[in-house]
Amino acid sequence: MSTLTIDKxxxxxxxxxxxxxxxxxxxxxxxYFFLVLFALFSLTPPLYMLITSLxxxxxxxxxxxxxxxxxxxxxxxxxxxxxxxxxxxxWNSAIxxxxxxxxxxxxxxxxxxxxxxxxFWGSATLATGVFLTxxxxxxxxxxPLFKMLxxxxxxxxxxxxxxxxxxxxxxxxxxxxxxxxxxxxxxxSIPKELDEAALIDGAxxxxxxxRIFIPVAxxxxxxxxxxxxxxxxxxxxxxxxxxxxxxxxxxxxxxxxTLIKGDVFNWGQIMTGALLGAAPPLIIYxxxxxxxxAGLTAGATKG
Amino acid sequence: MADAVVxxxxxxxxxxxxxxxxxxxxxxxxxxxAFLLTLPLIILIALLVLYxxxxxxxxxxxxxxxxxxxxxxxFTFLFKRDTFWMVVKQSCIFAITAVFFKAxxxxxxxxxxxxxxxxxQRKWRGMLLVPWVIPPAMxxxxxxxxxxxxxxxxxxxxxxxxxxxxxxxxxxLWARFSVxxxxxxxxxxxxxxxxxxxxxxxxxxxxEAAAIDGANWWQKIWFITLPMMRNIIAITTLFSLIVxxxxxxxxxxxxxxxxxxxxxxxxxxAFKVGIEGSDIPLGASVSLFMVPxxxxxxxxxxxxVSKRGNxx
Numbered sequence: 001m002s003t004l005t006i007d008k009x010x011x012x013x014x015x016x017x018x019x020x021x022x023x024x025x026x027x028x029x030x031x032y033f034f035l036v037l038f039a040l041f042s043l044t045p046p047l048y049m050l051i052t053s054l055x056x057x058x059x060x061x062x063x064x065x066x067x068x069x070x071x072x073x074x075x076x077x078x079x080x081x082x083x084x085x086x087x088x089x090x091w092n093s094a095i096x097x098x099x100x101x102x103x104x105x106x107x108x109x110x111x112x113x114x115x116x117x118x119x120f121w122g123s124a125t126l127a128t129g130v131f132l133t134x135x136x137x138x139x140x141x142x143x144p145l146f147k148m149l150x151x152x153x154x155x156x157x158x159x160x161x162x163x164x165x166x167x168x169x170x171x172x173x174x175x176x177x178x179x180x181x182x183x184x185x186x187x188x189s190i191p192k193e194l195d196e197a198a199l200i201d202g203a204x205x206x207x208x209x210x211r212i213f214i215p216v217a218x219x220x221x222x223x224x225x226x227x228x229x230x231x232x233x234x235x236x237x238x239x240x241x242x243x244x245x246x247x248x249x250x251x252x253x254x255x256x257x258t259l260i261k262g263d264v265f266n267w268g269q270i271m272t273g274a275l276l277g278a279a280p281p282l283i284i285y286x287x288x289x290x291x292x293x294a295g296l297t298a299g300a301t302k303g
Numbered sequence: 304m305a306d307a308v309v310x311x312x313x314x315x316x317x318x319x320x321x322x323x324x325x326x327x328x329x330x331x332x333x334x335x336x337a338f339l340l341t342l343p344l345i346i347l348i349a350l351l352v353l354y355x356x357x358x359x360x361x362x363x364x365x366x367x368x369x370x371x372x373x374x375x376x377x378f379t380f381l382f383k384r385d386t387f388w389m390v391v392k393q394s395c396i397f398a399i400t401a402v403f404f405k406a407x408x409x410x411x412x413x414x415x416x417x418x419x420x421x422x423x424q425r426k427w428r429g430m431l432l433v434p435w436v437i438p439p440a441m442x443x444x445x446x447x448x449x450x451x452x453x454x455x456x457x458x459x460x461x462x463x464x465x466x467x468x469x470x471x472x473x474x475x476l477w478a479r480f481s482v483x484x485x486x487x488x489x490x491x492x493x494x495x496x497x498x499x500x501x502x503x504x505x506x507x508x509x510x511e512a513a514a515i516d517g518a519n520w521w522q523k524i525w526f527i528t529l530p531m532m533r534n535i536i537a538i539t540t541l542f543s544l545i546v547x548x549x550x551x552x553x554x555x556x557x558x559x560x561x562x563x564x565x566x567x568x569x570x571x572x573a574f575k576v577g578i579e580g581s582d583i584p585l586g587a588s589v590s591l592f593m594v595p596x597x598x599x600x601x602x603x604x605x606x607x608v609s610k611r612g613n614x615x
Binding site: 027028031032034035038039041042043044045046048049052060061063065066067106107108110111113114115118120121123126128129130131132133135136137138139140141142143144145146147148169170172173176177180205230233234236237240241252253255256265267270271274275277278281282285289292293296297 | 333573
């Protein structure tokens, strides 16, 4: 009986091996097939931006095949990049994002250092609080913030509403909690022996921070910087609420409000503007993809 | 250990000249340094997050001109309006459907990326994450143009299959479908990246053992992958639920709440009522309705995150 089953098992096992590798080959083929489909789905809008941005208004309104450019032209790019208004948006966005990144780092690195290394009264609560703050969305705070700015403006006489520089104070509320949170994670993972050695050698806390923590946690720092920059660059709700004059707008708001004039949609220019607006984060992503992804996953995996 | 070193050093120095060095002592104490280092953070959060949050509760109890206290007047007014209940319903439909499909799509795509040889994974992952990288306001403009009623690229393509033309953003159901579709497109890559990271941490031996026991692919997913990824799935879903529930950009640009307020969610309606309609107290009341759901999700996230912290 037993010999019989072994005999039987022999050949079937051989066939099984073959079918398993064949299964795997098919699984691979199906994986590629679906990946191509998903990649098409993911890349259709940005590709369509590119296609439309190369068309003239005449070609767009002629309603030829929307997926193909018959007479490619760079006129949209030339027009936008020579228009003072668009350059103003770009400049506003750039200056706001860069200054916000600097402010964010100045606030969150010392705070993360203190929360990760110096246990003090309420430090654990504060760390949790920082994380909770990250979960408070902008759409909950824009109305009270708008009213607060109006009240402060009335009290002090400093113009706050409809000025781009007010975004410099508001954006850090979006970037600082997350950056502090992931920096706490990175700092906490540095071995204690390193800063003990520095302390024994007579380094002050500041020196420990600048000579040891910042260099060792540099990858985390880059991830946090990228996060702060992309969030500031993409923010739409706050500038939409707080700024209205054309010379005060940042890029996302500028494109959506000025290029759409009533019912006349100049799609060639809108898509060019959108593509140019998407370019800085895309370029950063292309060069620093690993840091970008590290920052993305750190939020939930570091705790 | 570091604490001990610092603490030991101080009393010796302070013993002789106690009075003169008392200020330096306070400044040199570790807790004071720590407090000073976190002070900017505390000020920022207190002034621009906590205060506005409390202030919006105060605002919600005022009348439109913000001169009279009306208690729960704004809330009872909202409860009587059909539009409000429509917004509640649409917000829930929008958030739950979008998060579900984002999670599902992310899970499937993560598996496919995980399946292919390791050296090609980077390239695919790079392409599939692009929707998450583009600022949503910019990419939604591209979708708006894809959905355009007269020159719609989608309708053009569908006409080859004799389907359509579909009024993507003008029809109730299609408009709801469209805002969810764009949200799924934008958010699925985030799930994909999180799940991919989680998949990589599942030991291969488990699958090999299951294969020897004769498990099929479905059993492998159900009995190995899902239990191993439970924590990351929970956290990612709750995160996304918060972000999706509070979404503004996509709906605002795609439909501005139309047709006939059918696609409004809390954030866009609060904007319309509070800023465009300049009834700030009513707008504040509308956005406050997000708090209960956000709070519940936040509590669960916090529980999971602190649990992970204890394990580590």
